[in-house]
Amino acid sequence: MINLVADKAAVFASAHRLLQPGGELYFSDVYADRRIPPALLADPVLHSECLSGALCWGDFDRLARSTGFTDPRLVTDRPFGIDDPEIARTLEGIRFHSATYRLFKLDGLEPRCEDYGQAVRYRGTIADAERAFVLDGHHRIETGRLFPVCGNTWRMLHDTRFAGHFDFFGDFSTHYGVFAGCGVASPFSEAGTSAATASACC
Numbered sequence: 001m002i003n004l005v006a007d008k009a010a011v012f013a014s015a016h017r018l019l020q021p022g023g024e025l026y027f028s029d030v031y032a033d034r035r036i037p038p039a040l041l042a043d044p045v046l047h048s049e050c051l052s053g054a055l056c057w058g059d060f061d062r063l064a065r066s067t068g069f070t071d072p073r074l075v076t077d078r079p080f081g082i083d084d085p086e087i088a089r090t091l092e093g094i095r096f097h098s099a100t101y102r103l104f105k106l107d108g109l110e111p112r113c114e115d116y117g118q119a120v121r122y123r124g125t126i127a128d129a130e131r132a133f134v135l136d137g138h139h140r141i142e143t144g145r146l147f148p149v150c151g152n153t154w155r156m157l158h159d160t161r162f163a164g165h166f167d168f169f170g171d172f173s174t175h176y177g178v179f180a181g182c183g184v185a186s187p188f189s190e191a192g193t194s195a196a197t198a199s200a201c202c
Contacts, residue, residue: 003053012067069103073136113150115179118170150179
């Protein structure tokens, strides 16, 4: 439980250092939708309940990327309920989730999911995953089906222990922009944005 550790950056940095290239850190933990107020961080009851040490999901993403895990992948998540009424009142307004992530130690991963026209086909050869392979919450790859992927997903399968279970198509010779539905869309509108209509938010 990483949320029980005070220096979480050290945990991710140490895991990255210990992993072989192509290795992964696959783990579940509790996350919050905002930063826990400083006054609650030392509360022994909240700590024992794995709540006061829960990372805000945005801080987790920043920590993972800054320690070399460039593209954190969310596998599953569910709301984390608080049954104790007193604890629920203390933490009122903060929502918690239990989530499973996989973090790959791979050279060449990009901050966004870029489209190089690549695809994979799963052979159905992983035990207990003969019909489909689930990489993360957005990639359920059915056996035998040609499955378009971004460059990062291609590397996560091609440059890791999963390579022998897939056929790979394409390379990195042509870039087609950000992968539709997987990365971040272009911030520019077709009509352009004037100073008069632009939002004040950065």
